[in-house]
Amino acid sequence: MRSTDPARTEQVIALDDLYKEFTKEQLDPLWTQVGELMPVQPTPNARPHVWQWKTLLGLAERAGRLVPVGKAAERRAIALANPGLGGLPFATPTLWAAIQYLAPGETAPEHRHTQNALRFVAEGQGVWTVVDGDPVSMQRGDLLLTPGWHFHRHQNLTDSPMAWLDGLDIPFVQQTDSGFFAYGSDTLTDTSRPDRSRAERLWGHPGLQPVALLGERRSSPIAAYRWQHTDRALAEQLEIEREGHPATMGAGHAAVRFSNPTTGGDVMPTIRAEFHRLRAGAVSEPRREVGSSVWQVFEGSGSVLLSGIEHGLERGDLFVVPSWAEYELTSGDGLDLFRFSDAPIFEALDLFRTQVGRP
Amino acid sequence: MRSTDPARTEQVIALDDLYKEFTKEQLDPLWTQVGELMPVQPTPNARPHVWQWKTLLGLAERAGRLVPVGKAAERRAIALANPGLGGLPFATPTLWAAIQYLAPGETAPEHRHTQNALRFVAEGQGVWTVVDGDPVSMQRGDLLLTPGWHFHRHQNLTDSPMAWLDGLDIPFVQQTDSGFFAYGSDTLTDTSRPDRSRAERLWGHPGLQPVALLGERRSSPIAAYRWQHTDRALAEQLEIEREGHPATMGAGHAAVRFSNPTTGGDVMPTIRAEFHRLRAGAVSEPRREVGSSVWQVFEGSGSVLLSGIEHGLERGDLFVVPSWAEYELTSGDGLDLFRFSDAPIFEALDLFRTQVGRP
């Protein structure tokens, strides 16, 4: 229903003119959209979502038969595309997560980029990722790092294919126009297959630093965090809890954070990595955090309550928790989960908040 | 031209099926888009652009007559909408910049948000912005801060309208789903009109801190950086340059950074603020930086070469420099510029780079 009051009509016309003028002059009024621009709490477009490992792996194997890796294609990686992000290949507004697949004998060529990367191995083995000339073996349960601007290639030096999870800050870097990329050498220089990288042999001793290489680094120099250490640390937290001393995040809920030994902080400037273990039957406290995260079930089964909807979880399954979405984990007969998030971004910028329990 | 080789055809079909399956399963292959996702250097959508002050002010005055301020509308602010950002009201992917206008007697109501805000006064006076109960006068040349989560209202306590520049990190916070907002009190509690805020009286003495209020703060406690200090600091840099000692960024190019006296760092966690002065005829070195910035001419005239295109600059004009776009300033008979940028984000996350001169 339109106004017939002439003054009102005149004002409507004037306003209409004004808005047209705004558009013409590349301007936009705040007052028509302040609620959307500055909501009372985060209202992410990204949606909670679960991807099943068996589906991912099946598609990765098909891609392995159909799609080559090499210069230009660079990587046979299949990205999680959050259903709320309009078809973009992003797990969350800041994080990229993909299953990467390398057939026997294949090499993903050398390059480097300012984007920070991690790999988590849910199953399999046989690939060495060569970071700045240091070959790093990939084994089940390991977390591997490729911090920004380090050259890296991946080499499958065995007879079996291998798949793993890639985690990067590609969306964040793209959105903020802050990325650089460079191709590396075409020559395969090192096909040795050491169990442990030089990085681990120098830096992977608890509380010990090599005097010759001291100094604060923006990213962890530990190229690989091995499963045997992670597993043991989690097991000991649950034992110490049983002995009656503080050790766990909540009853039956152990967790370790992967850290940079030169600072005590996160492994990379934009990405946090953790491993969580819930003993059989344990339920985590409900929790909300600013920033988003990607989880992968490593072992066991259970469920996650995500913004009020329950999702069953099996080995290898991946799920995404958007910013400020509530999540609560329930363990079946034991549940081991790897997790990475963008929390360091918000902590660095004084934008981090967390809420534990229900208010 | 399609292949008629049956094997090739079969593979095309298989690949097609695979891509369909990806879409169905909320997946997206990296290999078809890696160049776009990880370019060799930043390729911002945001474009260099200049807005003329006289146009902005004229439209703000028209809005002043047509649009009320108050609850829900909150602020009569007209945002710069970068022509490369598809109609979004964002100056750059991270920064929001707007002209805000307040008529005599008007009050923009109290609220707070996690977004960080600054105000820069290119001309006029008469408004007091009340930050957590402390009235801060706004005068020509002043930089005012409203760091995240501080309550603030703006009150025009005079007979003249007033317009100023608002700078916030709204796009960054929105894109990363990290914002919170809350309404404040409806009651106008303090209509006093002090020349100097309590914040300045406590913190605005060079190198002096109040012992009773010591401690590191994430944002500067100096609510207002007054023009008289900025002007003097710039003038002295040029004098010291003339006396033959290091003081300026380049010949005839003085610059100060507004800083947090409790840390020595930037005024707010996501926003850097600076003031630049080029003496008559001076030309700055060409420069590129990761991250974007918004500049406003405060006094004088000249031009800016932005990604190779020259734009004339008059008093009050605003322009935007996207990430990694080259810019070079040329002073006519003197050029004073205020600038704010998102550089602290990239420095905190080890993503900052700068390039001075042409390679």
Place this chain on the structure above:
Amino acid sequence: MRSTDPARTEQVIALDDLYKEFTKEQLDPLWTQVGELMPVQPTPNARPHVWQWKTLLGLAERAGRLVPVGKAAERRAIALANPGLGGLPFATPTLWAAIQYLAPGETAPEHRHTQNALRFVAEGQGVWTVVDGDPVSMQRGDLLLTPGWHFHRHQNLTDSPMAWLDGLDIPFVQQTDSGFFAYGSDTLTDTSRPDRSRAERLWGHPGLQPVALLGERRSSPIAAYRWQHTDRALAEQLEIEREGHPATMGAGHAAVRFSNPTTGGDVMPTIRAEFHRLRAGAVSEPRREVGSSVWQVFEGSGSVLLSGIEHGLERGDLFVVPSWAEYELTSGDGLDLFRFSDAPIFEALDLFRTQVGRP
């Protein structure tokens, strides 16, 4: 009375032998002295003590007539020798404090040392201290800095003698064997008499930093903290207290800390400097701190209760507060005090404690 029990006697002899052996082998048992080595709380040898300005000044003037300054003698400085420190020329175990005197036309020659130095001007003027080639005028009420390893000379360019307070960390550096010293140039290069040093003109603007000279520095780049700023900051704290807002350390007790604008921390790594003002009749809270300090009355009179003993205070008087000694200040008709201490040493090493009020 000696034991006549043969076993006991035998043991005494054995112990005696053991102790002799210890001495011979450069060893010393803990068990005979643990209480002295590790007392329940600090038990300083240094004693609270007051030196009267008129006495100091009189002796300095006599020294001015009898003792030349120049190479080898370096400085005509008369140090406070704490009565508890066995004749050492140290105000406290860490701090050196002296009255330095320069007759008209005299120059104290250029040198540098890793010891950090400050000067406080209780009265007079006419000397320029030239720090790394930058002449810094000395005026009543000013605090001047000479951080470690900066070349400096003092030049009296007027017709009047001048005396001031020197504060250094000489005892700390000597005790820890960490000092280096070097002679400078013999040539008097700069006899200009500027009101303000280049350091102040670059760094002495509230919250502003020169972009060309940015970066964290271990000591403050502000060569001189001028009395006009200190005075104003203190006056405003007392006004704001009167207006009903937090500003002071206690009722009627204003205080500012001199700070390094590049870090927000103390002016030098080992020395803290503050200025305190008690309005007429005010009494400070009783206080104890780890570490020692030297105070000088700048203006007004009053008294200090030092470890339970009251001492009257007149303009210029100096007193020393040893570690963990309780002190309480009482203002007559107003009391202004400069203070420097070694607190940054203990804060940096996690050894600082303070106690306010009586337990």
Place this chain on the structure above:
Amino acid sequence: MRSTDPARTEQVIALDDLYKEFTKEQLDPLWTQVGELMPVQPTPNARPHVWQWKTLLGLAERAGRLVPVGKAAERRAIALANPGLGGLPFATPTLWAAIQYLAPGETAPEHRHTQNALRFVAEGQGVWTVVDGDPVSMQRGDLLLTPGWHFHRHQNLTDSPMAWLDGLDIPFVQQTDSGFFAYGSDTLTDTSRPDRSRAERLWGHPGLQPVALLGERRSSPIAAYRWQHTDRALAEQLEIEREGHPATMGAGHAAVRFSNPTTGGDVMPTIRAEFHRLRAGAVSEPRREVGSSVWQVFEGSGSVLLSGIEHGLERGDLFVVPSWAEYELTSGDGLDLFRFSDAPIFEALDLFRTQVGRP
């Protein structure tokens, strides 16, 4: 020979009077002693010195028969008394080093102090040091920490006596009057004999931190650095050197620094701890450092050139390097050394310097 010039005589008398007056008024002139107070480089009173382990151990055993431990005596610790420090029980002006001895079944009672302490086990086992209720076993090659203000007792729960090296910052804390001490509980609460402390089980995994206990701590939470890790880290440095990659301080000279995993810095605010290994025949570069250190030979033999004098070294021998004294290590058929120093004090206060090689 006295002057007979009357004017000269008069001046001598006047000066004499002045100096008497200085003494009376608790003053001391700088000009008569500046060279001593501010030498060109450190001139420590402490002297290089070597103590032989077999002598120390023999005397400790005798003390074990003659001197009880318990309340008041607190510890059966025999301190190295540097021959240059006038009989004080101090290894250096900042560091205390002692052999502590505990007979079967003995308990050194619980207390705490702000002084930081470490233990290094050159040989033997059987004692548990209980730190804040957490029993920490002591084994050959281990470094144990008791950071300031943690309660601790030592319990010998076996049939053999045990001796170890204690390292503390007692002299520094005493000299600066910054120490506090408190007795703990008289009751023996925990006689369990775990192989690994809870602290290690929570914190002793490479690069992993317990999420429930995160946060920066001033001292390392790792109560025990076990020999197996230290040994392996050193062995791998020498291997990597052999493979042609950077890893060692110099040819054949491996070294690890014990670090605080929550900061990447030193284990305690005032004490640095390192372990050095020289392969057979290796010679370290000559080196000088501000600050002092105490070394103990753990395994092997060789010699040290200390300020130009060579000293033979056998297993267990201790030696002290004063500030800025040059030292050079020569390995016989392999040399393993533990070392602790006061370097964190000087780094924190910007007083650290080091010189490698001969100028």
